[in-house]
Amino acid sequence: MCDYSSGSNSRLPAWIAVNHFLALHLQSTGLSVPNDSTSGNHLQHRVLRKGMAFFCLAGLAMFFSGCHVTPKTTYSTDLPSQHSVNSKHFIIHSNVKLDSDNVLVQELQELRERLFATLRLPEQRDPVNVYLFSDEASYRYYMNTTWQNLPPRRAYFVGTTRELAVYSFLSSKVQEDLRHEFTHGLLHGSLKTVPLWLDEGLAEYFEVDPHIPDAVHAEHVLEWETAKQDNWSPNLFRLEMLTDFRDMTQRDYAEAWGWVHFMLQTSDQTAEVLLKYLAGLETTKTPPRLLRSLETASPNYFNDVQSHVVKMSSLQP
Numbered sequence: 001m002c003d004y005s006s007g008s009n010s011r012l013p014a015w016i017a018v019n020h021f022l023a024l025h026l027q028s029t030g031l032s033v034p035n036d037s038t039s040g041n042h043l044q045h046r047v048l049r050k051g052m053a054f055f056c057l058a059g060l061a062m063f064f065s066g067c068h069v070t071p072k073t074t075y076s077t078d079l080p081s082q083h084s085v086n087s088k089h090f091i092i093h094s095n096v097k098l099d100s101d102n103v104l105v106q107e108l109q110e111l112r113e114r115l116f117a118t119l120r121l122p123e124q125r126d127p128v129n130v131y132l133f134s135d136e137a138s139y140r141y142y143m144n145t146t147w148q149n150l151p152p153r154r155a156y157f158v159g160t161t162r163e164l165a166v167y168s169f170l171s172s173k174v175q176e177d178l179r180h181e182f183t184h185g186l187l188h189g190s191l192k193t194v195p196l197w198l199d200e201g202l203a204e205y206f207e208v209d210p211h212i213p214d215a216v217h218a219e220h221v222l223e224w225e226t227a228k229q230d231n232w233s234p235n236l237f238r239l240e241m242l243t244d245f246r247d248m249t250q251r252d253y254a255e256a257w258g259w260v261h262f263m264l265q266t267s268d269q270t271a272e273v274l275l276k277y278l279a280g281l282e283t284t285k286t287p288p289r290l291l292r293s294l295e296t297a298s299p300n301y302f303n304d305v306q307s308h309v310v311k312m313s314s315l316q317p
Helices: 103-119 136-146 174-188 196-207 218-229 250-266 268-280 290-297 301-314
Strands: 014-018 029-031 067-069 083-086 090-094 128-133 156-159 164-169
Touching: 090 103, 103 174, 103 196, 128 136, 128 174, 136 164, 156 174, 164 174, 174 196, 196 250, 218 250, 218 301, 250 268, 250 301, 268 290
Parallel strands: 090 128, 128 164
Antiparallel strands: 014 156, 029 067, 083 090, 156 164
């Protein structure tokens, strides 16, 4: 999600891209992070979870060695800074040591390579700073103090003239959260502007776990099915008019994902429409509507996008 906003610390206006799901309630949970990854199950659906003293999930096995009681939380406006992992294109700041071969580090590197290869983006201008808090309480205290006007979310991308920053905390959804927000950072680090619907559609597209063969965003497929039962129809013209992430609904995110998935996965013609549009965003801050190009390349786009999502639904287990 992108919007111009001012933080409570009088920073310059910012692009604010927000992961749109509710936070996990794990304030009393502690997690340790090993250097090596192991195989594990992958959680595909966002769910609310109540706080507990400690917990273990199979899906965390990839990067957490076990469970232990959380150290005393420090409520501070300081960002995580005890450890850092530096690469040419991003820096991870944390108070938990992460080596360069940690699964979280490797996944961000792989995501960047996959995203740039898929979207043919230009060279990244600025690195993305990832601030990874050790626990939810510390993260929320910092965000509530520093960015008071933002609604509570599990992770944020905030782009200012000073830096491109991703904020999140260690949780069972940290990989998914970082994939989403890091996508925002890469897009804004390479392009002059990204329309809101496309920014979110691409972030939703790339947040899906790439290690699961033929995986699609199951929640969004379900949302399309539910919407169709309500006599809803996709409307890219309306979606392109949205400029404030606060106006976006869950259905809007699902639709944005659907259009992106349709264009990238259906045919070379539809993919080229999106790729040429992204190329234009390298040099302009006032892009034309993508719909016009899509209508020319795929006159039956309205029916085709719906058929495409129905097909995705049939592939779900």
